[in-house]
Amino acid sequence: MLVSPIAFxxxxxxxxxxxxxxxxxxxxxxxxxFNFIDTADSYSKWAPGNHGGESEIIISKWLRKSxxxxxxxxxxKFGVDLGDGKRGLSSAYMKKAVEASLKRLGTDYIxxxxxxxxxxxxxxxxxxxxxxxxxxxxxxxYIGASNFxxxxxxxxxxxxxxxxxxxxxxxxxxxxLYDREPFETEYSKLIKEESLGVIPYYSLASGFLTGKYRSExxxxxxxxxxxxxxxxxxxxxxxxxxxxxxAREQNAALSQIALAWLLSRQLVTAPIASATNLGQLAxxxxxxxxxxxxxQLEKLDNASNYSNPGH
Numbered sequence: 001m002l003v004s005p006i007a008f009x010x011x012x013x014x015x016x017x018x019x020x021x022x023x024x025x026x027x028x029x030x031x032x033x034f035n036f037i038d039t040a041d042s043y044s045k046w047a048p049g050n051h052g053g054e055s056e057i058i059i060s061k062w063l064r065k066s067x068x069x070x071x072x073x074x075x076x077k078f079g080v081d082l083g084d085g086k087r088g089l090s091s092a093y094m095k096k097a098v099e100a101s102l103k104r105l106g107t108d109y110i111x112x113x114x115x116x117x118x119x120x121x122x123x124x125x126x127x128x129x130x131x132x133x134x135x136x137x138x139x140x141x142y143i144g145a146s147n148f149x150x151x152x153x154x155x156x157x158x159x160x161x162x163x164x165x166x167x168x169x170x171x172x173x174x175x176x177l178y179d180r181e182p183f184e185t186e187y188s189k190l191i192k193e194e195s196l197g198v199i200p201y202y203s204l205a206s207g208f209l210t211g212k213y214r215s216e217x218x219x220x221x222x223x224x225x226x227x228x229x230x231x232x233x234x235x236x237x238x239x240x241x242x243x244x245x246x247a248r249e250q251n252a253a254l255s256q257i258a259l260a261w262l263l264s265r266q267l268v269t270a271p272i273a274s275a276t277n278l279g280q281l282a283x284x285x286x287x288x289x290x291x292x293x294x295x296q297l298e299k300l301d302n303a304s305n306y307s308n309p310g311h
Contacts, residue, residue, distance in 0.1 A: 003036040003073050005263060005288050007199055009274035010039030014054030015047045016222075017276050022058045023065065025281055030068055032285050038172075038199065038272050040077035040116055041101050052082045053104045060106035069107060075199075076101050077116035077146060077172075088119040091130040098139055114144040114172060124156040132165040146172035146201070150190045157194060170197035170269065176205045177239055177258055178231055181306040191267050200262060203271035205231055209258035211240060211247075235304070242303035246296045252286070259287035261300050 008029050013022045026037070043055035056076060063069045078097035081087035086097070101110065113134065115127065134140040145153055145168045157167035171191065175183040179202065191198060204210055206224055208231040216232065219225035243257045250257065255273075262271040275281035292300070 001035070001073060003197075003270050004034035005270050006034060006259065006285060007036035007038045007075070007270045007272045008034070009201070009272040010037055010055040010059060011043045012055075012274045012276055013039070013043065013058040014050060015044035016224075019058050019061065021277070023062050024278060025275060026059070026062045027066065028278055028281055029285075030066075030071060032282075034285065035072045036075070036199075036270055037072055038075045038201075040080065040114075041097060041104075042077075042080040042082060042116065045082065053100070056101055056104035060104055064106055073111045074105065074107065075112035075114060075144070076105065076110055077114040079116040079119060089115055089122045089127040090119075091126050094127070094130045094134070098134055102139060109138060110140050112142050112144055112170070113140040114146055114170075115148065115168075117147045118145075118149065118152055120152075124152065124159050128156050128160045128165055128167075129163075132160070135166050142166070142169045144168055144170040144172060144197070144199075150186045154190055154194075167194070168196070170199060172199050172201055172272070174202050175200035175262070175268070176203050177209055177243075177261055177300060177304045178205045178236060180304055188267060197269040198267050199270050199272055200268060201272045203262055203273050204255055204258055208236065209239070209243070209254060211243070211254040214240065235306075238303045239300075242299050246292070246299065249296065250290055250292075252290055253283050255280075255284055256287040256290055257292070257300075259284060260290040260292050261297070263288065264292055264297060 037059060039055045039059060041056065042052045044050050045052035078101065079089050098113065102108065131143045143166060153168060153171065160167040171187065173183050173187060206227045207213060208228045212221060213219060213225060213228045219229060243254050247254050247257050259271055259273060262268050273284045275284055
């Protein structure tokens with residue numbers, strides 16, 4: 001099964017939207033022809049009263065109610081500190097973490113199981129061997145990595161291949177019109193060499209690229225507003241200005257322009273994007289039908305230039 005060109009980010013489930021609203025959004029997402037859902041065992045631990053696993057549990061209830069397990073590709077992650085020593089990429093912890101995720105998701109297999117964050121003290125040999133065992137057991141189909149250095153990713157795959165084990169097939173990096181430099185300077189060469197899939201997170205820069213936040217006064221508009229402060233820079237405003245122009249030309253929302261730019265990048269497989277209501281969902285899904293012109297792409301590239309931001 002091929003993944004859809006946009007992955008739905010399950011970090012909002014159990015945080016900014018409740019179970020019933022989550023069901024409506026998942027129904028609409030799949031009914032629109034999309035199938036890729038990304039979550040993690042840590043979602044949404046940061047919300048008051050939560051402990052982690054809330055997103056997986058909501059997805060499980062929706063899968064049971066909809067009967068659509070075979071129609072979707074479920075990606076989840078492990079490794080982030082959940083408290084009580086539940087963290088890391090060791091073999092012992094991975095075995096516990098995968099069983100916990102399978103139970104919460106109410107499924108007997110995970111389509112894409114990802115290392116959420118690197119743990120340098122755990123040798124890649126141990127992590128990749130454990131992943132291989134999970135794949136042999138049928139509990140996991142494919143594996144991916146997020147928040148890894150290019151060097152650790154390469155070392156992991158070199159070890160896997162030399163020992164006839166499945167390698168990581170994708171990277172989940174921070175990548176959007178504003179946050180371009182780390183991916184383009186550190187990872188792009190490796191992505192090409194390894195033929196890795198790329199599923200960027202924060203595709204809309206925590207909402208900044210929707211145009212919703214244009215001043216410090218706007219930061220109080222949502223629960224995640226404070227995380228947008230770092231984007232309120234001269235370069236950030238240049239990006240928004242270019243997006244405003246192109247949005248008018250395309251008769252599209254800024255979020256659609258941001259996603260269309262990512263979709264135009266040759267190395268990107270499926271950006272991850274979230275929505276908290278059906279209107280937002282319809283908006284981001286329409287991004288897949290927008291074709292930016294060469295002039296528009298050049299304008300966005302120039303405005304978001306990180307090597308010479310004053311240009």
